[in-house]
Amino acid sequence: MHEEQLFIVLLVIAAVVLLARAVAGRLGVPDAIPLVVLGLAAGFVPGMPEIEVSSELVLMGFLPPLIYNAAFFTAPREARADAVPIVTLAFGLTAVTTFAVAGTVHLIMPGLGWPAAIAFGAAVAPTDAVAATGVLQRVGAPRRLVTILEGESLINDGVALTIFGLAVEALTTEYTFAHGGGRLAQVVLGGVAYGLLVGVVMRRARRLVDDPSSQIILSLATPYLAYVPAEHLGVSGVLATVVAGFHIGTRGEGLLQPASRVAGQSFWRVWIFLLESALFVLLGLAIRGVLKDPGDHTWTGLLLTGLVVSAVVVLIRLAWELGNGPLADLLPGGRRVQEGLGWRARIVVGLGGMRGAISLAIALSLPTAVGDERGPLIFLTALVVLVTLVGQASFLPVLLHFSGLSGADKRAEESMRARKAGLKAAMARLDAMSDAEEVDDRTADAYRQLLELRLDRVRYFLNEERGEASEDDEPPGGAHVRAELAKAQRAKLDALYRKGKIGADTLREIGRELDFADVVTGRGTPRGYQRE
Known part of the structure; x- marks a missing residue:
């Protein structure tokens, strides 16, 4: 990208950020909704340059801080109390959604190989709880539902990205069942161990620093120190980042002085918002080329495929949430923990599974080895994000009202x-x-x-x-x-x-x-x- 193109893109990102904040404040909706709409529209602004988003840029630049920030602010006690519904959603539903979506697009697009189809399924499988929890908190929904969605969103990011990484490897490597199982164990265990090491080291290092600016630099470096070396070691950088963030966020009592905490909170709020805004703008630029030249597909065909995939994502989640009770009861304490989750609450959780920035980041990181289908798959991801984020977020307040779950916020x-x-x-x-x-x-x-x-x-x-x-x-x-x-x-x-x-x-x-x-x-x- 030339300097002039970079300058234009940065100006558009700044405009999208300001407009999204203004629209969200005026309409009283989560920032993610106007961000996705304005970000997609930004790709069609006259004079916008033709750019191709590098998968390495997304993987190394965007994913680590997004994942680390979510892991850092995990509420450990609440998540532990609702571990059963969180685990069944984060592991079981994510895997089922990944392979159901993969089967759907493989059936509709026969030329798409299974590794690419599974990689796409992993892209749209994880949820983004920011918009859903924003709506739930605003209408006074039970805190437990918010905790379940937040806990699920953190863990299913790691699950989906682990599957995504293995699927991308399978694009260029012939996998057997035994090889795949061994590689999965290596990726997961190695990522967790390395992330714990980074968390311990960085927690101790930050105890030695009092200056707020230096603390911000160390906090910004932590997700990259967890992610990048882990990927080079052949283990999961995502899991390493999640474990490092969770360890520092939940075991860092006495780590920072108040001035460092205040400065750090302000910095990370702005930084994450800018990263998500940039992702939506980059997505708009990426899909503009697909609309101009859909290759072997038609606009109508891609649109219908996107709607079918969105329906599969939403319906499978609803079916899972309403029907996974017997499976969850098999887990330790499952029957006791689920006693307070009636069918109304399960429907709310089912429709709270929106897709957002993580799905966009995964889709934009699809490698060129996918071939000509990379652009259409990014376009389909954008449709799924748009349908689930805008559609479900608009419907949630009405659902909460008629289900009797909304009320005064305590x-x-x-x-x-x-x-x-x-x-x-x-x-x-x-x-x-x-x-x-x-x-x-x-x-x-x-x-x-x-x-x-x-x-x-x-x-x-x-x-x-x-x-x-x-x-x-x-x-x-x-x-x-x-x-x-x-x-x-x-x-x-x-x-x-x-x-x-x-x-x-x-x-x-x-x-x-x-x-x-x-x-x-x-x-x-x-x-x-x-x-x-």
Whole structure:
């Protein structure tokens, strides 16, 4: 790509980002919906250059940070509680969807070999929970459904990409059943082991760094250090990235200072959004060439094929979700865990399986060894993403309303009760410090008044509206006191989460507020518990 073409593409990506944010805010929909529509439309803007997206660029540039970010923010306690439905969806449904889609396109497109068909099936098999969970949270759906979709989305990325990698290998390598089984074991076990090694090393390395900018650089390097060497070693870079992100995200207590967490959160939100926006724009540029020259296919034929594949993806998921109960009951604790999942909830989960950025990234990474069918397969992936993302996201609020699963969101009440417990823990710590004469009476009284004021606000707004912690002028000489009080609040929040009293969202929300308050004051603080 020439410099002029790159400049034009970057301008279009920036325009798509701004427009998508504006449209999403105006319509009250998840960002992914206007992104996919505007991204596809961007490919047909007059003057847009003809470019061919390199599969290596997508694999090495886009996939690692997208996967790492999802793994980092996994809620371990919630995911563990719903491990049975998550595992059956992530492993069983992903495999069934992959091979059902492969069989469908192989039947419709006889010239497409089985390895390419399976690679395409793996591209449209994994779900993207961002849009679905955005809709579910906005209408007050049970938190459990959101957890299942998020947990499934993380694991099925690794499953689908592992199958995809083996299918791509089969394009140029003759596979036997024994060879395929051995290679699968090597890819999975090697990827998990290497990812754990990277997670341990990077977690220890980041403990030695205090500067927020350096922390961001290390966090950005981690997914690439996990993915790229793993692929060169012949193991799964995807699984290595997932394991590294999960390990650092769930075992990094005390890893970062508040300033580093605040900066890291802002950076990763922007970075992931830009990557997803760029993927949608690159997809639009890629399918424009297919529409101009569909090769041995017709536009009508490709459109019908895309609709058939979309129907297969949606119907298989619904059938699986409604009929996999007996299979899930065979897993340890399966019958007990599934007791709260009625048929209404299963339909919501079934229709929450939208496709998004990961599917686009996998499709765009199809190698040239696929031949002339690479462009049509990318086009079919775009149709599946468009149908599932726009269609299902629009239907979910209506489904939730008529199913009786939507209602008042209890997260606000949970958040306020967690604040109340944290403030009481801070007051107890302040009293202990005062009794031990670790703080003078003037400073202790000033902080006690501040805590009482905030506690009164929480009590007043509880069950009515969310209260916001406010930062008043800090009493003189109170940096150490403030640090100890924040530490006490974080410890209490951590204890509430471990006991199941609050969810991961509440833990992160209040933790971010404590971090932000610390950064605003510009004073020192001890290392708190880590949620980047």
